[in-house]
Amino acid sequence: MRKVYLASDNIISPLGFSSEENIEHIRSNQTGIKKVNDSTIWSEPFFGAVIENDKLSETWKEISNDSYTKLEKMMLLSISKLLVKNHELDINKCGIIISTTKGNIDSLGSNDTKEKAYLASVAKTIQQYFSLSKTPIVLSNACISGGLAIAIGKRMLQSGLYDDMVVVGGDLLSEFTLSGFYSFQAVSSKPCKPFCKNRTGISLGEAAASVWLSVYKKQNATNIQISGDASANDANHISGPSRTGEGLYISIEKALKESGLTSDQIDYVSAHGTATPFNDEMEAIAFNRAKLQNVPVNSLKGYYGHTLGASALIESIVARHCLINNELFASIGFEELGVSQPINVIKENTPLQLNRVLKTASGFGGCNVALVIEKVIS
Numbered sequence: 052m053r054k055v056y057l058a059s060d061n062i063i064s065p066l067g068f069s070s071e072e073n074i075e076h077i078r079s080n081q082t083g084i085k086k087v088n089d090s091t092i093w094s095e096p097f098f099g100a101v102i103e104n105d106k107l108s109e110t111w112k113e114i115s116n117d118s119y120t121k122l123e124k125m126m127l128l129s130i131s132k133l134l135v136k137n138h139e140l141d142i143n144k145c146g147i148i149i150s151t152t153k154g155n156i157d158s159l160g161s162n163d164t165k166e167k168a169y170l171a172s173v174a175k176t177i178q179q180y181f182s183l184s185k186t187p188i189v190l191s192n193a194c195i196s197g198g199l200a201i202a203i204g205k206r207m208l209q210s211g212l213y214d215d216m217v218v219v220g221g222d223l224l225s226e227f228t229l230s231g232f233y234s235f236q237a238v239s240s241k242p243c244k245p246f247c248k249n250r251t252g253i254s255l256g257e258a259a260a261s262v263w264l265s266v267y268k269k270q271n272a273t274n275i276q277i278s279g280d281a282s283a284n285d286a287n288h289i290s291g292p293s294r295t296g297e298g299l300y301i302s303i304e305k306a307l308k309e310s311g312l313t314s315d316q317i318d319y320v321s322a323h324g325t326a327t328p329f330n331d332e333m334e335a336i337a338f339n340r341a342k343l344q345n346v347p348v349n350s351l352k353g354y355y356g357h358t359l360g361a362s363a364l365i366e367s368i369v370a371r372h373c374l375i376n377n378e379l380f381a382s383i384g385f386e387e388l389g390v391s392q393p394i395n396v397i398k399e400n401t402p403l404q405l406n407r408v409l410k411t412a413s414g415f416g417g418c419n420v421a422l423v424i425e426k427v428i429s
Contacts, residue, residue, distance in 0.1 A: 052209055053208060053209045053211070053266045054266065054276055054278075055204075055205040055208045055209060055264055055265070055266060055276065055277050056264070056265050056266070056267070056268060056269070056274050056275060056276050056277070056427075057262055057263075057264060057275045057276075057277060057367070057368075057371045057424065058137070058262075058263040058264065058265040058267075058269055059133060059136060059137050059140075059262070059263040059269075060133070060260065060261065060262045060263070060368040060371060061129045061130075061132045061133045061136070061260065061261050062129070062258065062259075062260045062365055062368055063102070063125050063128055063129045063132075063221075063258060063259040063260065064083060064100070064102065064256070064257075064258035064259075064260075064355060064358070064365070065083030065085075065100045065101060065102050065103075065256070065257075065258070065355075066081065066083045066354065066355070068110055068128065068132070069132065070368055070372065073365075073369070074369065074372050074376075076354075077351070077354055077369065077380050078378070078380065078400065080380075080381055080383050080400070081354075082100075082242060082353060082354050082383060083100035083256060083354060083355055083356070084098055084099060084100045084242040084243070084254050084256065084353070084354075084355075084356050085098070085099075085100070085101075086098055087099045087101050087224075089101070091226075092224060092225065092226055092229065093226060093229050097229070097238065098239065098240070098241055098242050098243075098254050099224050099229075099254055099255045099256060099257075099356055100224070100254065100255070100256030100257065100258075100354075100355050100356040100358075101224050101256070101257060102121075102125065102257055102258070104121065107121065107124055107125065107128075108124075110128060111124045111128060114128070114131055115127075119176065120155045120157070120158060120164070120167060121157070121223060122151075122154065122155055122157075122173070122221055122222070122223050122259070123155070123173065123176050123177075125221050125257075125258070125259035126149070126173065126177065126219050126221045126259045126261075127176075127177065127180055128259070129219060129221070129259045129260055129261040130142070130177070130181070130217065130219055130261050132261075133217070133261045133262075133263060137263060140215065140217075140263055141215075142181050142183070142217060143181075143182075143183060143184065144213075144214075144215065145213060145215045145216055145217045146188070146204065146207055146208075146212060146213040146215075146216045146217075147177065147183070147185075147187035147188065147216070147217045147218075147219070148187065148188045148189075148190055148200045148203060148204050148216065148217075148218045148219075149170075149173055149174055149177065149187050149188065149189045149190065149200075149219055149220070150190050150191070150196040150197045150199070150200035150218065150219070150220030150221075150360045150361070150364060151170060151173060151189070151191060151196065151220060151221055151222055151359075151360040151361075152191055152193060152194070152196055152222055152359045152360040153222055153223065153225065153227065153228060153359065153360070154167075154168065154169070154170040154172070154173050154191075155167040155168050155172060155173065155223075156168060156223060156225045156227045156228065157223055157225050157226075157227075159227065170189045170191055171186075171189060173189065174186050174187045174188075174189050177219070188203075190203060191360065192414065192416075192418055193414030193415040193416055193418050194323070194325075194357070194359055194360075194362060194363070194412060194413065194414030194415065194418075195282065195363060195412040195413065195414045195418045195419060195420040196220065196359070196360040196363070196414075197218075197220040197260070197360055197361055197362055197363035197364030197365070197366075197367070197412070198363030198364070198366075198367060198410060198411075198412040198420040198421075198422055199282055199363075199412075199418075199420045200218045200220060200364065201218055201262065201264070201277065201280070201363075201364065201367055201422060202277075202280035202281075202282060202420060202422060204216040204218045204264045205264060205277050205280055206280075208264060208265075208266050214265065214266050214267065215263065215264065215265045215266075215267075216263075216264040216265075217261060217262070217263055217264075218261065218262050218264060218364065219259065219260070219261040220259065220260055220261075220360045220361040220364040220365075221257075221258065221259030221260070221358075221360060221361050222257060222258075222358055222359035222360045222361055223257045224255050224256055224257040224356070228255060228359070229255060232252075232253055232255065235290065236252075237252045237253050237327050238252050238253055238254075238255070239251045239252035239253060239254055239326065240252075242254055242353065242384060243325070243326035243352055243353060243356065243357075243384055244326055244353070244384035244385060244386065245322070245324035245325065245326040245331060245349075245350035245352050245353060245382055245384060245385065246322075246324060246326075246331050246335070246348075246350065246382065246385055246388065246389060246390055246394065246396050247326070247384060247385045247386050247387060247388075247389045248386065248387040248388060248389030249386055249387065249389065250326040250327075250328070250331065250384075250389055251326075252326060252327055253325050253326055253327055253352075253356075253357050254326070254352065254353075254356040254357065255356050255357050255358075255359075256355045256356025256357060256358045257358060257361075258355060258358040258361045258365060259361055260361050260364045260365045260368055261364075262364065262367070262368060264277070268427070273374070273375045273426060273427075274426075274427040275371045275374055275375065275424060275425070275426060275427070276424070276425055276426075276427050277422060277423070277424055278309070278310035278311070278312070278423045278424075278425050279305075279306035279307060279308070279309035279310030279311075279312070279421075279422070279423035280306055280309065280420070280421065280422050280423070281301070281302045281303075281304075281305030281306040281309065281420070281421050282302055282418065282419060282420040282421075283297075283298045283299075283301035283302045283305070283419055284298050284416070284417045284418050284419065285297045285298030285299070285417040285419065286298075286417050287417045288417065289415065289416060290415050290416075291329055292329055292330055292333040292413055292417065293333060293417065294333065294336075295336060295340075296333045296334065296336040296337030296338075296340060297337075298413070298417055298418070298419040299333065299334065299337035299411060299413055299419040299421070300337045300340045300341055301419075302411070302419045302420055302421035303337065303338075303341045303343070303409065303411065303421045304341060305421070306409070306421040306422060306423050307341075307409075307421075307423060309423070310407075310423040310425070312407060312423060312425075314341050314342040314343050314346070315342070316407055317343060317346050317407050317408070317409045317423075318346070318347070318403070318404075318405045318406055318407050318408065319346065319347050319348070319349075319370075319373065319379055319403075319405055319407075319408045319409070320338065320343055320346050320347070320348040320349075320408070320409045320410075320411065321348075321349065321350075321351070321366050321367075321369070321370045321373075321408060321409070321410045321411070322334055322338075322348050322349065322350050322411055323350065323362075323363075323411055323412045323413050324349070324350020324351075324352050324382070325350075325352055325357055326350070326352060326353075326384070330413060331389070331390050332390050332391060332392075333413070334390075334394075334411070334413070335390035335391065335392040335393075335394050336391075336392050337411075338392070338394055339392040339393070339394070343394075343409070344392065344393050344394055344395065345395050346395060346409075347379055347395050347397050347401070347403070348382075348394050348395055348396055348397065349379070349380060349381065349382035349396065349397040350382050351365070351366050351369060351380075353382060353383035353384040353385075354383060362412065363410065363412040363420065366410060366412075367410050367422060367424065370408040370410050370424050371424065373405060373408065374405050374406070374408060374424065374425070374426045375426075377402060377403060377404050377405050378400065378401070378402050378403065378405075379397050379400065379401040379402075379403055379405075380397065380400055381397055381398055381399050381400050382396050382397050382398070385398060405426065406425060406426050406428065407423065407424070407425040407426070408423070408424045408425070409421060409422070409423055409424075410422040410423075410424060
């Protein structure tokens, strides 16, 4: 079976327009979540992580004068920066997967641009911008979309369909999304606190990210391999996760089996950690069932908010950099354990020799995904 590597990446977020900028801000425990007073998104101030429109437009003008939606600019900019950084990557020879849950959802309110609201329109925009011969694949499976897109990309490479894949993901912080989570009474009145006793709900965010998956190792670099992946649905409820963590537990076990590893060989768990009561509890139960309760774990939602289709993609990118730099980041917002099962939440940035990371994600409809990401020791 062909091995698949996370060869390079880019993040566009409120913490910066490159992966390096994002990692630097995470390293300083800086959050992108702020009080937002924008009536085009919500009638009252709320806490969320929003990319500044002016900053995005200024950066966009450096590469194009053409007009695109905010999400399209975010995604196109991320891919463009990935290509600039990797001249050997020919996007016309790659498979491309787009991960998004809502696409151009902000176009729904306009008769002039409502066609943009279809998810397929994002694929067409990317195809036309880069003059691609094939339309990219769109993957939309709730909040596991970014992680599942990496898993599908890995499998497509292993099947021999391509030698290289580009996975790009993104979502906006919109009125549509915010109103949905408000209807569940799940939005926190302050920045979110994953796994904490004092958590009061989710914070939402917006971002885009892209990764280059390849069957080829990079020379003179630390190579990071995706050695296992699995997805399972617990079929519990349209919005509520399994009370036993069944789907996530199955995903973890199958991903570990593919990678040939056991739970005691995992150095760090990058959790979904939305800071909602049921999600965090479910994850803690699943981690204990998988014998991962002593492994250092964090959630990055305190830095980005929940960026939906981009979240697991961004968190996999950060996991890659953690492996390369041998460092763990504090799960900001965490004060005191607020789940019924013991887990080892990272409270402070910690230097640590890292070889293997487990990345998990869960979403509405009972979907779950797990990825084993490991450093190649030559």
